[in-house]
Amino acid sequence: MSTLLKVDGLGIQFGGLKAVQNVDMYMSQGELIGLIGPNGAGKTTTFNMLTGVYAPTEGTITFDGKQIQGLDPYKVTRGGISRTFQNIRLFKELSVLDNVKVANHSLANHNILSSIFRLPKHFSGEAKMEEASLAFLKIFGLDVYKDELSKNLPYGMQRRLEIARALAAGPQLLLLDEPAAGMNPQETKELMDLIAFIRKEFNLTILLIEHDMSLVMGICERIYVLDHGQLIAEGSPEEIRSNPKVIEAYLGEEVTE
Numbered sequence: 001m002s003t004l005l006k007v008d009g010l011g012i013q014f015g016g017l018k019a020v021q022n023v024d025m026y027m028s029q030g031e032l033i034g035l036i037g038p039n040g041a042g043k044t045t046t047f048n049m050l051t052g053v054y055a056p057t058e059g060t061i062t063f064d065g066k067q068i069q070g071l072d073p074y075k076v077t078r079g080g081i082s083r084t085f086q087n088i089r090l091f092k093e094l095s096v097l098d099n100v101k102v103a104n105h106s107l108a109n110h111n112i113l114s115s116i117f118r119l120p121k122h123f124s125g126e127a128k129m130e131e132a133s134l135a136f137l138k139i140f141g142l143d144v145y146k147d148e149l150s151k152n153l154p155y156g157m158q159r160r161l162e163i164a165r166a167l168a169a170g171p172q173l174l175l176l177d178e179p180a181a182g183m184n185p186q187e188t189k190e191l192m193d194l195i196a197f198i199r200k201e202f203n204l205t206i207l208l209i210e211h212d213m214s215l216v217m218g219i220c221e222r223i224y225v226l227d228h229g230q231l232i233a234e235g236s237p238e239e240i241r242s243n244p245k246v247i248e249a250y251l252g253e254e255v256t257e
């Protein structure tokens with residue numbers, strides 16, 4: 001498997017605070033990796049650097065062979081990295097379908113749409129986009145809501161729509177920031193199954209932030225653990241579960257599957 005993402009010595013300082021420092025990570029094509037750590041460990045800040053929201057003050061990010069640290073977020077997205085946010089960010093006043101269409105607008109002629117959905121060649125850009133957007137919604141069980149305003153969707157469905165929208169941008173790497181936050185156990189289980197499914201279906205590489213260890217343990221092959229801005233462990237779920245540094249970092253929180 002080739003390396004899709006490589007992070008070397010990544011760090012950022014806000015005033016006197018080193019929010020993230022010395023982070024080395026890699027992701028091979030097709031991996032599903034967890035990024036965990038207690039509150040304030042630097043997980044979202046790391047996502048923000050990977051997606052161009054923050055320019056790192058040290059280190060490099062190499063994606064698909066190119067250095068991307070400090071690039072504008074839209075360039076990062078165009079280059080193949082999409083994300084979701086911890087706090088849902090949808091176009092609330094747009095329909096569910098339009099939320100997805102907006103995301104893949106710039107990709108109307110993108111190969112991913114025709115290759116994934118095997119659309120007839122004669123489809124125009126607009127028809128292709130509509131067709132592909134509907135197909136995305138169907139995968140996420142959102143097609144029945146296509147004409148609803150996104151603000152009217154049940155919470156769990158809004159979370160799903162965020163992922164559908166991120167996916168519609170045609171990424172190679174998908175970054176999910178606590179996608180199950182606020183979901184009940186049943187919704188969470190369904191979401192995890194869905195994440196595993198889309199990874200296979202779209203040949204994606206996925207980095208998943210999750211505060212709850214038990215969630216990531218279930219689906220991730222490898223896990224990175226941040227604490228106070230530094231990586232304290234990397235390994236399989238079994239290795240992470242029994243790592244004393246990790247247990248200590250999570251002291252007071254339950255470490256169970």
Ligand SMILES: Nc1ncnc2c1ncn2[C@@H]1O[C@H](COP(=O)(O)OP(=O)(O)OP(=O)(O)O)[C@@H](O)[C@H]1O
Binds near residue numbers: 041046
């Ligand atoms: N723009 C900013 N300016 C100043 N400090 C910041 C900024 N963004 C993040 N921080 C600080 O960086 C540290 C890491 O925060 P971050 O949100 O990345 O943690 P996290 O691991 O995602 O936590 P949580 O699980 O609570 O979401 C925190 O101390 C936070 O206050």
